[in-house]
Amino acid sequence: MTCRGCEEVRLVRRPRPLGPRGATVLLLLAAGLGSTLALGLTPSGLLPGEGGLRVAGRFLLAALHPALDYPDGPHPDWIPFGLKVAQALWRTVAFAVAGMSLALLIGLPLGLLASQVWWREECLGGGILCAIGRPLLVTVRILIALMRSVHELLWAVLFLAAFGLNTFAAVVAIAIPYGGTLAKVFSEMLDEAPRDTVGALRDLGAAPLSAVLFGLLPRALPDLWAYTFYRFECSLRSSAVLGFFGYPTLGYHLELAFRDAHFREVWTYVYALIALVLLLEAWSAALRRRVVA
C-alpha cells in the first residue's frame, strides 16, 4: 500500500519541460517586456533637453544649501521663515495623526470582523453573530476592498468637490483608504498569530470576544504595532502631499516654492519631511524593542 503511494509521488515529481512554476516565471517576464514595448520605453527618454539639464543642475545644487530664510531676507509683514516651516510641519503631523487615529478606529474592528479566526471563535463559542457570519464576512471584505481601492488623493479630490476646502474632509480622505488597508493587514496578522492562548482561554470559559481580545490580539501585537507605525509614516507623506490641493501642510508650501522656482526652499521642506520620518522611525524602533524584547 505504501509502495503504491511512493510510485505516485515519483510520477508527480518527474521533471517536465515546462511545469506550472516555469510557466508563471515566463509569463511574468513576458508581462514586463510587453508593457515596456507597449509604453514605447527607450533609455533616451531619460536624457534631459538643454534647458532641462540646466534646471536639474540648479535644483541639485540647491540641495547643498537649503533655504534658511525667505529669498529676500526677513519680511516685516510675514512670519519668520523658521516658524513657517515649523507650522507646516506641525500641520502635516496633525493631519496625519488625526487621519491615522480615525483609520485605527475603523481598521481594528473591521480587521477583527474580516479575520477567519474571529469567526471561528465566535461560532465555536456559540456567539450571537455566528448566524450571519458568512454574509457579514463577505460584506466586510468587499467594504474593505472598496475603501482601499481608491487612493487617498482621489478621495481628497472627491471631497474637495463635494465640501470645498474642509479640514475634516481631508482627515476622512486619509482615514478611509488607510482604515481599509489596516483592516486587511490586521485581519491577516490576526489569522497568522499563534492560537494556543485563545484556545486555552476558551477552555477556561472565556466568551469568544474576551478570548480573542486577550488571547489573540496580544500575540499579534508586535506585528500590529510595527505595521501601524509604517502606515503612520505613509500617512505623513500623504498628509504632506494633500497640501498640493490647498491644505496648509508641507505640500502647500512645497508646491508654491516649486512653482516660483525657489529650489533652495523646496529642499528645506524636503529635508524637514525626511527629518520627521527619521524621527518617527527611531521612535518606532525604540517602542518595538520594548514590545518584542
Next chain:
Amino acid sequence: MTASFSFHAATVRYDGRAALGPIDLSIAPGEQVAIIGPSGAGKTSLLRLMNGSLRPSSGEVRLGGRDLARLHRRELRSLRSRIGFVHQSHALVPILRAGQNVIGGILGQRGLCAAARALLWPRREDLEEAHALLERVGIGEKLFQRTDTLSGGQQQRVAIARALFQRPMALLADEPVASVDPARGRALLELMISLARERELTLVTSLHDIDLACSLFPRLVGLRQGRIAFDAPRSEIPPESLRELYDLQGLRGGEVG
C-alpha cells in the same frame, strides 16, 4: 465542590473515522488519574470530552451527573470556568506579566469589561491572590516579570497558577510536561498532585511517559487506538499490558497509518 466524571459508551469520530471509543469510564471526586498511551491513541480527545470542548459523536459524558452535551453553551462556559486546563504549550500571553496571566484565569467568570479591568489594573486582592498562588507553585518572585522572559518550566507553573486562580473543581492536563526536561517534569507533576490533594481537586492528566505515571499516580488508564486497554490501580497492572500499549508491531498490524 469536587468534580466527578463518567463516560457512557462515548465515541468520537473525525470525518466518519472512529478516533475514540466506545469509552466507559468513571472518575470519582478527588481522584488522581493518569491517561497513558502512544500518540494518536486519543488521550487529548478524552480530555477534551471532559470539559465539553469536544462533543461525543455518540454516548455521553457526565460531569457531576450532568450530561455535558445537553448543557446550553452559556452553562457549559460557566462550568468550564471551574475546570482548570493545563496545556502542553503553556498557552499564556507572552507580553503580559506573570501575575496578569494568573489573573487571566477569571476571564471565564467575569464579563469583558470587568475582566479587562482586572487584567490591566488589577485590584489589590486579585494581585495578592495571584502572588500567593505563584508562591505556592514556587515562583512567587516572578509576579511582575514579563511572561516571555520565564523558562519553559516556570511558564508551565504560571499556567498551573492560572488554573488554580479559577478556584477549580477539577484540574485537567494534556501532556503538561512534554516540553520540559525530565527532572523538572517530575517536579511539576509532583506539584500538581500535591495541589490536587490539598485543594481536593480531581486531577486527570495525559502522559506518554509510563515510568512517571506509574511512580506518581495511584490510578492509570491505558489508551490504545482509541480504546481503553486497561484501567487499574498502579499496583495491579500486569507488566505485559504496559508493554503491549506501546507495542508498535501490534499497531502496524491494525488499520492505522
